[in-house]
Amino acid sequence: MFIKDKSRYGFEDTVRIIKNFLKEKNFEIFAEIDHRKNAIKAGLDMQNETVLIFGSPIAGTHLMEENPEIGIELPAKLLIYSTNDDVYLFYRNPEELIDTFKIMEYRDVLKKLKSLFDNIINVVS
Numbered sequence: 001m002f003i004k005d006k007s008r009y010g011f012e013d014t015v016r017i018i019k020n021f022l023k024e025k026n027f028e029i030f031a032e033i034d035h036r037k038n039a040i041k042a043g044l045d046m047q048n049e050t051v052l053i054f055g056s057p058i059a060g061t062h063l064m065e066e067n068p069e070i071g072i073e074l075p076a077k078l079l080i081y082s083t084n085d086d087v088y089l090f091y092r093n094p095e096e097l098i099d100t101f102k103i104m105e106y107r108d109v110l111k112k113l114k115s116l117f118d119n120i121i122n123v124v125s
Contacts, residue, residue, distance in 0.1 A: 001096060003117070007080075007087040007124040011048040014087050014124050015080055021123050022054050025116070029054045030075050049081040059113075062106045070101040076113060078120070089124070091117055 007014040022029055035049040055075030064071045079090040094113040097103065103110060 001093050002090060003093055004088055004090045005121045005125055007089060009087065009124055010085075011080070011082045011087050014089075015050055015052075017124055018052065018078070018080065018089075018120055021120060022052070027054050027056055027116075047082045047084075048087075049079070052078045052080065054078070059106075059109045063101075063103060063109055066103055066106050067101045070097060070103065073097055073101075076117075078117070089121060093117075 009017060019029060019032075029052060031051075031053040033051040033053070035051070036046050039046045053075050060071075060074045063074065073092070073094075076094065077091065081088055081090070094110045094117070098107045098110050
């Protein structure tokens with residue numbers, strides 16, 4: 001299941017606030033994919049849409065040691081996009097990965113990740 005929520009800020013402010021929040025919480029931002037920038041390079045245009053890929057190498061390693069296949073879902077991804085003047089956040093509920101990948105020993109890692117997403121939503125909504 002995917003979760004969608006609306007930001008009360010504009011697109012650039014939402015991205016900046018979330019990136020700062022993640023850094024303050026000591027999460028590493030591995031990549032930022034700016035889909036609009038890539039569309040413009042291809043001679044097209046679209047509304048703002050960026051994916052932040054972030055995580056904790058320690059937490060992710062523990063999960064992948066328990067089940068290497070969970071690596072397809074790691075690191076965590078957050079889509080931030082705009083439609084007209086509205087800005088949305090969209091992500092996969094990490095708690096559903098517990099059952100999908102039969103995570104037992106480190107299930108609390110995925111619950112903490114869900115809590116992190118909840119806190120991100122609270123910061124911008």
